[in-house]
Amino acid sequence: MKFTILAVLAAVACTVTANPAAIKRGCDVLGCLGALAPAIAICAAxxxxxxxxxxxxxxxxxxxxxxxxxxxxxxxxCL
Known part of the structure; x- marks a missing residue:
């Protein structure tokens, strides 16, 4: 179960950070990660x-x- 939760967190993070076209489309990576922080905190717990x-x-x-x-x-x- 721990691996599955970490995989979900990694998938969410990768969709935001690993998108090379994100800069062209005006992606606010830090803002997006900040908005996703509550979900990330729940999954980390x-x-x-x-x-x-x-x-x-x-x-x-x-x-x-x-x-x-x-x-x-x-x-x-971003997504």
Whole structure:
């Protein structure tokens, strides 16, 4: 479970930082990461528990799916 949570965090981070066209489209990488910080914090807390708290794991997946499905406006051009 810990690996899965870290994979979700890495996928979200990669969509923001590894996009070479992001600069051309006006991506505010730091602003976007700041807007995603609450979801990242939830998933980091769940990862720290190493799967011992299934409710925290579920909340992490819900937040990650929500952020990917409805990205913050500051992430326009990044995702």
């Amino acid at each position: 769940a990862a720290a528990e190493e799967g011992a708290n299934p409710a925290a794991d579920a909340e992490c997946f819900f937040e990650a799916a929500n952020e990917l499905g409805n990205p913050p406006s500051v992430c326009n051009g």
